[in-house]
Amino acid sequence: MTVQLGMPLLPSSARAATVDRPAFEGLRDRYGRVATDLRLSLTDKCNLRCSYCMPADGLPWLAKQAVLTADEILRLVRIGVDRLGVRELRLTGGEPLVRADVVEIVAALRRAHPELPIALTTNAVGLDVKAAPLKAAGLSRVNISLDTLHPETFAQLTRRPFFDRVLAGIEAADAAGLGPIKINSVLMRGINDGDGADLLAWCLERGYELRFIEQMPLDADHGWTREGTVTAAEMRERLSERFRLSPDPRARDGAPAERFEVRLPGCDEVLGIVGIIASVTEPFCADCKRTRITAEGKVMSCLFSHEETDLRDLMRGGADDDDIAARWQDAMWLKPRAHGMGHVGLGAADFVQPDRSMSAIGG
Ligand code: SAM
Numbered sequence: 608m609t610v611q612l613g614m615p616l617l618p619s620s621a622r623a624a625t626v627d628r629p630a631f632e633g634l635r636d637r638y639g640r641v642a643t644d645l646r647l648s649l650t651d652k653c654n655l656r657c658s659y660c661m662p663a664d665g666l667p668w669l670a671k672q673a674v675l676t677a678d679e680i681l682r683l684v685r686i687g688v689d690r691l692g693v694r695e696l697r698l699t700g701g702e703p704l705v706r707a708d709v710v711e712i713v714a715a716l717r718r719a720h721p722e723l724p725i726a727l728t729t730n731a732v733g734l735d736v737k738a739a740p741l742k743a744a745g746l747s748r749v750n751i752s753l754d755t756l757h758p759e760t761f762a763q764l765t766r767r768p769f770f771d772r773v774l775a776g777i778e779a780a781d782a783a784g785l786g787p788i789k790i791n792s793v794l795m796r797g798i799n800d801g802d803g804a805d806l807l808a809w810c811l812e813r814g815y816e817l818r819f820i821e822q823m824p825l826d827a828d829h830g831w832t833r834e835g836t837v838t839a840a841e842m843r844e845r846l847s848e849r850f851r852l853s854p855d856p857r858a859r860d861g862a863p864a865e866r867f868e869v870r871l872p873g874c875d876e877v878l879g880i881v882g883i884i885a886s887v888t889e890p891f892c893a894d895c896k897r898t899r900i901t902a903e904g905k906v907m908s909c910l911f912s913h914e915e916t917d918l919r920d921l922m923r924g925g926a927d928d929d930d931i932a933a934r935w936q937d938a939m940w941l942k943p944r945a946h947g948m949g950h951v952g953l954g955a956a957d958f959v960q961p962d963r964s965m966s967a968i969g970g
């Protein structure tokens with residue numbers, strides 16, 4: 608159903624717009640959602656090769672000149688925050704720490720936006736060295752990916768023997784005050800699907816918030832199957848063999864993770880929180896607040912969008928902030944209602960995996 612905003616249609620010739628849509632403020636779409644959470648990719652490169660994301664041989668990396676410069680990143684964030692209602696920023700990739708100027712980018716963003724929550728999603732390789740400088744630069748917090756506590760399983764999943772470096776990175780982030788630390792885990796059937804409860808115990812002991820993410824069809828190898836996905840229901844069942852989970856009474860407020868309080872059976876004490884992000888089997892598209900910009904400056908209104916809107920060439924061609932904001936709004940106006948990969952009656956059978964892998968979008 609299209610939401611009527613009661614606003615006049617702007618002729619597309621009056622601005623750099625490419626679609627007919629009402630005039631409005633912020634990043635609205637046809638279904639009444641407003642995006643306030645910007646996920647911005649700093650690079651498509653990565654030093655791991657997680658099988659659910661990248662192929663073993665990596666991907667052809669973008670040329671350096673194709674990637675947004677630090678100034679372009681600052682400009683897009685300024686337009687997002689000052690004109691389009693962005694209220695939260697997450698820097699991601701690829702692996703954002705691979706970018707040599709990541710600390711300078713965070714420092715410049717912080718100078719420009721003293722109050723903006725700025726988070727970073729990272730695999731933590733190299734975070735042992737960069738955690739303190741990132742904190743000093745003004746980074747608010749980190750989400751760190753860790754799928755197992757077994758070094759061999761880690762090497763199998765990521766195709767790199769960097770388990771110890773990741774642990775050192777997590778400890779450094781904690782010591783630097785980049786908390787509350789959130790750990791992201793993807794469970795893969797037959798590889799680490801038995802590791803969930805141990806990961807949860809490990810996170811609870813350290814005060815980290817663990818979030819399991821259902822594997823999405825965003826692997827460059829196109830090996831994902833719906834049947835092979837370890838579902839949220841399975842995760843809850845496996846965790847319940849050792850822990851008692853009850854829904855977190857706090858409002859979800861559009862957050863992707865369904866949060867649960869964790870207790871030991873027979874005990875009242877809440878040991879911590881675990882989140883489960885059921886993008887495939889219990890999608891939350893109706894509450895999505897996200898807008899994404901890839902490392903080469905394309906707006907993606909959804910992880911699964913087949914449409915991309917280029918802001919980089921617009922900037923490089925001399926467009927003013929009004930034009931860029933209008934094009935970003937155009938892209939978001941066309942955000943699909945839902946990704947359709949698991950919804951009964953919403954075209955699950957017609958679901959087509961996007962060409963881009965997670966690393967090339969920015970997760
Ligand atoms: N390299 C960083 C990292 O791994 O944290 C940031 C980018 S990565 C693409 C962001 C998140 O996406 C990670 O938590 C990763 O586990 C998750 N991810 C990657 N591919 C995925 C997939 N196919 N399904 C679900 N989550 C995925």
Ligand code: SF4
Nearest residue numbers: 653657660701730966
């Ligand atoms: Fe790299 Fe992150 Fe993708 Fe793993 S999930 S390959 S760390 S971008």
